Amino acid sequence: xxxxxxxxxxxxxxxxxxxxxxxxxxxxxxxxxxxxxxxxxxxxxxxxxxxxxxxxxxxxxxxxxxxxxxxxxxxxxxxxxxxxxxxxxxxxxxxxxxxxxxxxxxxxxxxxxxxxxxxxxxxxxxxxxxxxxxxxxxxxxxxxxxxxxxxxxxxxxxxxxxxxxxxxxxxxxxxxxxxxxxxxxxxxxxxxxxxxxxxxxxxxxxxxxxxxxxxxxxxxxxxxxxxxxxxxxxxxxxxxxxxxxxxxxxxxxxxxxxxxxxxxxxxxxxxxxxxxxxxxxxxxxxxxxxxxxxxxxxxxxxxxxxxxxxxxxxxxxxxxxxxxxxxxxxxxxxxxxxxxxxxxxxxxxxxxxxxxxxxxxxxxxxxxxxxxxxxxxxxxxxxxxxxxxxxxxxxxxxxxxxxxxxxxxxxxxxxxxxxxxxxxxxxxxxxxxxxxxxxxxxxxxxxxxxxxxxxxxxxxxxxxxxxxxxxxxxxxxxxxxxxxxxxxxxxxxxxxxxxxxxxxxxxxxxxxxxxxxxxxxxxxxxxxxxxxxxxxxxxxxxxxxxxxxxxxxxxxxxxxxxxxxxxxxxxxxxxxxxxxxxxxxxxxxx
Amino acid sequence: xxxxxxxxxxxxxxxxxxxxxxxxxxxxxxxxxxxxxxxxxxxxxxxxxxxxxxxxxxxxxxxxxxxxxxxxxxxxxxxxxxxxxxxxxxxxxxxxxxxxxxxxxxxxxxxxxxxxxxxxxxxxxxxxxxxxxxxxxxxxxxxxxxxxxxxxxxxxxxxxxxxxxxxxxxxxxxxxxxxxxxxxxxxxxxxxxxxxxxxxxxxxxxxxxxxxxxxxxxxxxxxxxxxxxxxxxxxxxxxxxxxxxxxxxxxxxxxxxxxxxxxxxxxxxxxxxxxxxxxxxxxxxxxxxxxxxxxxxxxxxxxxxxxxxxxxxxxxxxxxxxxxxxxxxxxxxxxxxxxxxxxxxxxxxxxxxxxxxxxxxxxxxxxxxxxxxxxxxxxxxxxx
Numbered sequence: 001x002x003x004x005x006x007x008x009x010x011x012x013x014x015x016x017x018x019x020x021x022x023x024x025x026x027x028x029x030x031x032x033x034x035x036x037x038x039x040x041x042x043x044x045x046x047x048x049x050x051x052x053x054x055x056x057x058x059x060x061x062x063x064x065x066x067x068x069x070x071x072x073x074x075x076x077x078x079x080x081x082x083x084x085x086x087x088x089x090x091x092x093x094x095x096x097x098x099x100x101x102x103x104x105x106x107x108x109x110x111x112x113x114x115x116x117x118x119x120x121x122x123x124x125x126x127x128x129x130x131x132x133x134x135x136x137x138x139x140x141x142x143x144x145x146x147x148x149x150x151x152x153x154x155x156x157x158x159x160x161x162x163x164x165x166x167x168x169x170x171x172x173x174x175x176x177x178x179x180x181x182x183x184x185x186x187x188x189x190x191x192x193x194x195x196x197x198x199x200x201x202x203x204x205x206x207x208x209x210x211x212x213x214x215x216x217x218x219x220x221x222x223x224x225x226x227x228x229x230x231x232x233x234x235x236x237x238x239x240x241x242x243x244x245x246x247x248x249x250x251x252x253x254x255x256x257x258x259x260x261x262x263x264x265x266x267x268x269x270x271x272x273x274x275x276x277x278x279x280x281x282x283x284x285x286x287x288x289x290x291x292x293x294x295x296x297x298x299x300x301x302x303x304x305x306x307x308x309x310x311x312x313x314x315x316x317x318x319x320x321x322x323x324x325x326x327x328x329x330x331x332x333x334x335x336x337x338x339x340x341x342x343x344x345x346x347x348x349x350x351x352x353x354x355x356x357x358x359x360x361x362x363x364x365x366x367x368x369x370x371x372x373x374x375x376x377x378x379x380x381x382x383x384x385x386x387x388x389x390x391x392x393x394x395x396x397x398x399x400x401x402x403x404x405x406x407x408x409x410x411x412x413x414x415x416x417x418x419x420x421x422x423x424x425x426x427x428x429x430x431x432x433x434x435x436x437x438x439x440x441x442x443x444x445x446x447x448x449x450x451x452x453x454x455x456x457x458x459x460x461x462x463x464x465x466x467x468x469x470x471x472x473x474x475x476x477x478x479x480x481x482x483x484x485x486x487x488x489x490x491x492x493x494x495x496x497x498x499x500x501x502x503x504x505x506x507x508x509x510x511x512x513x514x515x516x517x518x519x520x521x522x523x524x525x526x527x528x529x530x531x532x533x534x535x536x537x538x539x540x541x542x543x544x545x546x547x548x549x550x551x552x553x554x555x556x557x558x559x560x561x562x563x564x565x566x567x568x569x570x571x572x573x574x575x576x577x578x579x580x581x582x583x584x585x586x587x588x589x590x
Numbered sequence: 591x592x593x594x595x596x597x598x599x600x601x602x603x604x605x606x607x608x609x610x611x612x613x614x615x616x617x618x619x620x621x622x623x624x625x626x627x628x629x630x631x632x633x634x635x636x637x638x639x640x641x642x643x644x645x646x647x648x649x650x651x652x653x654x655x656x657x658x659x660x661x662x663x664x665x666x667x668x669x670x671x672x673x674x675x676x677x678x679x680x681x682x683x684x685x686x687x688x689x690x691x692x693x694x695x696x697x698x699x700x701x702x703x704x705x706x707x708x709x710x711x712x713x714x715x716x717x718x719x720x721x722x723x724x725x726x727x728x729x730x731x732x733x734x735x736x737x738x739x740x741x742x743x744x745x746x747x748x749x750x751x752x753x754x755x756x757x758x759x760x761x762x763x764x765x766x767x768x769x770x771x772x773x774x775x776x777x778x779x780x781x782x783x784x785x786x787x788x789x790x791x792x793x794x795x796x797x798x799x800x801x802x803x804x805x806x807x808x809x810x811x812x813x814x815x816x817x818x819x820x821x822x823x824x825x826x827x828x829x830x831x832x833x834x835x836x837x838x839x840x841x842x843x844x845x846x847x848x849x850x851x852x853x854x855x856x857x858x859x860x861x862x863x864x865x866x867x868x869x870x871x872x873x874x875x876x877x878x879x880x881x882x883x884x885x886x887x888x889x890x891x892x893x894x895x896x897x898x899x900x901x902x903x904x905x906x907x908x909x910x911x912x913x914x915x916x917x918x919x920x921x922x923x924x925x926x927x928x929x930x931x932x933x934x935x936x937x938x939x940x941x942x943x944x945x946x947x948x949x950x951x952x953x954x955x956x957x958x959x960x961x962x963x964x965x966x967x968x969x970x971x972x973x974x
Contacts, residue, residue, distance in 0.1 A: 001886075029881075029883050031884070032883065032884030032885065032886075034883075068884075068885070068886035069745075069886055070886055070888075071886075150745075153743050153745070157743060260743070260788055262786070262787040262788060263788075317857065317859065318859060318860065318914075318930070319859055319860045319861065319892075320859030320860055320861025320862060321861070359784075360779075360783050360784045360785070360786075360918070361781075361782055361783040361784070361891070361916065361917055361918060362782055363891040363892075363914070363916055363917055364891055366891075366892065367884070367891050367892035367893070370860055370884075370892050371884045371892075375860075375864075375881075375882040375883065375884060375894060376881055376882060378860060378861050378864060379861050380861055380864045380865035380868050381859065381861045381862050381864075381865045382862065382865045382866065382869065383853055383855060383858055383862040383865070383866060383932075384855075385823045385825060385853050385855040385858075386718070386823075387718045387719070387720065387823060387824060387825040388718055389714070389715040389716070389717075389718050389719055389720060389721075389825075390720040390721065391715065391721050392721040392722065392723050392724075392725075394725065395711075395721060399708060399711070402700060402704075403700070405698065406697075406698035406699055406700050407698060408698060409696055409697065409698045410698040411698050411699040411961065411964055411965065412698075412699060412700045412701040412704060412964070413701060413957075413959060413964075414701045414703055414704060414954075414955050414956070414959070415956060415957055416843075416844075416845060416955075416956050416957075417727060417831055417833075417845055418753075418800075418833070418844060418845060438728055438755055438757065438758065439755065439756045439757040440753050440754070440755060440756065440800070441749075441753075441754040441755060441756035441759075442749045442753065442754055442835065443753070444835065444838075444844075448753070448844055451727060451728070451800070458957060461957035462957040462959060462961075464957070465957050465958045465959070466959075466960075466961045469961050469962070473961075474698065476698075480725055480727065480831075482727055482728060484757075484758060488726075489730070489761055489762065489763035489764070490726070490728050490729060490730050490758070490761040490798055491728070491758030491760075491761060491762065491798065492726075492727075492728040492755075492758060492798075493725075493726060493728075494725040494726055494727055496725065
């Protein structure tokens with residue numbers, strides 16, 4: 001869940017009301033936010049970078065608020081305040097307007113065909129006569145960061161560039177050129193660099209190096225420049241220094257380049273919608289024209305308002321409440337979804353603003369009715385659904401059997417389903433290839449290389465961690481292992497295995513054999529070589545000591561092994577007492 | 591002594607008479623006249639080995655009620671012989687020390703977490719729920735994400751949150767017409783939805799992963815339900831292992847157990863979901879004070895986080911997650927339009943750790959488990 005940090009005093013100032021921490025927590029709970037932490041900038045920096053870096057940081061209180069992952073409009077103070085004020089019915093939801101430029105032609109962004117191979121889409125808009133304060137400027141930068149991190153998927157889908165319009169001259173060209181041909185002075189630098197040099201330079205930058213792979217190996221890099229050749233930015237990496245915005249910037253040119261056009265539009269609408277409150281003509285955004293490679297011209301931002309019609313009765317039915325059409329309309333208006341009653345009170349016309357990109361279906365509107373009504377005001381009822389319970393057969397058997405195995409004196413353990421390749425290969429004196437294991441592509445450590453193909457290593461590791469416990473250690477586990485299986489749609493399947501180990505001064509083959517006999521008795525499998533019966537016979541298995549290993553046969557099929565573990569296996573698992581083990585495929589036996 | 595006297599050295603009397611105190615004291619001690627003799631003097635004489643102090647104890651003995659002329663030893667316990675011969679009537683028995691502990695019987699034990707699992711399983715079965723077949727840790731991205739209307743560029747599908755499988759890398763079988771409908775609703779919308787409007791790729795859906803939630807199995811079951819000739823209401827549950835590739839810490843491991851319950855029926859309401867969750871937490875954990883908070887899941891809307899009041903910590907803590915499945919998930923499967931599916935879930939580890947006061951999850955799950963806590967673990971009464 002994304003978190004934003006807002007200065008408490010700024011927040012309360014904008015809300016026009018002071019709350020105690022508890023009251024604000026309550027408000028967040030109602031609205032669907034979570035007041036995660038009450039801290040200060042100093043604490044935050046100290047935690048992330050060390051207390052020495054935090055020396056000069058501010059001690060003013062900062063609220064860290066968790067925001068739902070699909071509410072891009074709540075990712076900054078401006079959006080949060082707007083949402084809460086409308087929720088509390090202190091203000092009406094603003095109407096965002098796309099306007100023609102007051103003087104002259106709209107700004108133009110021309111997309112060249114070469115971008116098609118690397119980052120085909122672009123949108124743009126202008127914020128006119130903006131007045132930034134230090135706080136709103138920081139908030140503007142922060143929001144871009146948050147959007148980059150969330151909906152833009154770390155700039156891979158969309159990258160935002162904001163520029164001081166008065167330092168550049170349109171029309172702007174969005175092209176893609178070989179890295180060697182690109183040369184400009186990037187933000188924060190004093191000299192010019194070629195794109196190749198920049199890749200080198202930023203590979204050491206803790207913040208920017210994560211974005212380099214997005215374009216590094218492409219034959220051409222995206223680049224935006226103005227009519228005088230001044231570079232605005234090289235998306236998604238860095239903007240040019242020339243066009244950087246400052247506290248004195250009055251007119252902002254915003255461009256978003258993307259591999260996903262839908263998301264670029266959402267990002268642009270969100271950014272300009274939220275910050276248009278600082279424009280002289282409040283909530284108005286000046287349009288820009290984007291010319292596509294095929295010659296078509298599109299005006300942005302879209303700022304589209306669309307309508308959904310919902311049936312009042314259906315909303316009430318879905319939630320189990322009984323709101324009138326008028327009160328339901330009011331509830332939705334509180335959630336920034338302005339609504340009016342139509343068709344004699346049976347339906348609502350709900351307006352979905354461009355800042356509510358999270359509303360995809362009527363069910364999103366229904367949720368907002370519920371939130372405004374108050375989840376905890378809804379009466380709890382019991383569904384009339386009448387069904388009879390049923391257990392999954394192998395789970396039923398497992399649950400019954402483990403009780404009696406414990407009654408037989410063995411202690412149950414719960415080990416990890418993921419392990420290292422060595423755990424089922426080398427450490428058991430076998431090969432990993434023979435295991436037909438499922439391999440993990442991105443393990444964080446060697447402990448998660450494969451899904452286990454046997455329960456034995458987990459139990460042996462448990463014994464190793466509990467060596468100081470009194471002997472004997474008699475442990476068991478009845479759980480799933482995983483093996484490859486081409487017959488299954490995913491190519492692998494689980495098997496329910498049962499494994500038991502006796503660790504003592506003497507291996508106790510007879511103890512483990514006795515447990516096998518008891519298990520078969522519990523499963524009503526008689527001893528004997530017949531159709532239904534079980535028996536054990538001599539077997540060779542590298543994991544076990546030669547001459548002390550047997551195969552378990554049930555109805556003429558091998559279902560497992562038991563025996564005394566090979567001393568090398570014991571050593572590899574850091575054990576020093578003899579050990580006898582049993583492992584059978586329970587699924588094959590029941 | 592006068593060395594210069596006439597006729598040789600002469601010894602003269604220096605004093606007229608001597609008083610031998612030691613001799614006097616010894617005489618008195620002999621007749622036990624102790625007054626006037628200091629401890630210091632006594633100690634000195636003892637040192638000089640002139641006297642020795644001897645203690646004599648005197649006892650007055652009389653016959654008690656149990657007086658007997660023959661010797662008898664008290665018995666430790668009854669024996670079979672004593673019982674058959676009746677000899678126990680003549681014997682005395684050593685008293686028991688009721689302060690001492692008994693001998694713990696040799697026992698096996700069940701694992702604490704799995705005992706909690708049994709209790710939850712029972713709660714569901716008592717409420718009429720059917721157990722889903724969740725014995726497949728490996729799942730395709732299609733069933734784990736796409737079928738649940740979770741978009742392909744969603745953060746949860748990132749390599750740093752999900753375990754991807756390198757071998758077998760791809761799933762190779764899907765219900766193809768259903769897959770097409772899933773593709774359509776993601777990329778173009780439909781069924782009243784705007785959709786996500788992006789390019790849905792089969793390549794991405796085929797990728798095998800370690801399932802991140804058992805909701806993938808719920809999706810399979812709902813799809814199967816939708817293929818029935820006629821819809822019948824269902825109540826399903828599952829409790830099984832899921833895998834997350836997240837940062838590990840004292841309370842998070844790469845694998846944990848998810849508890850999930852869902853009901854599919856005509857006309858279910860949000861109030862029904864809340865009532866059901868209330869009953870479930872009352873029956874399984876004895877919790878009766880719960881609150882709901884708006885939340886976000888890609889596949890449910892409305893979504894709610896469930897909070898309960900923890901008496902010990904004196905605050906509301908999150909105990910679970912829930913929601914109504916989105917139409918974009920259910921309608922492409924072919925479920926009737928007014929069938930609603932309500933669902934809720936929680937982790938098994940969290941209530942177990944809270945109940946048994948365990949701070950580090952590794953002490954409960956995995957090989958580093960403290961076996962003594964397994965041995966000492968009581969019967970599982972979750973409502974306590």
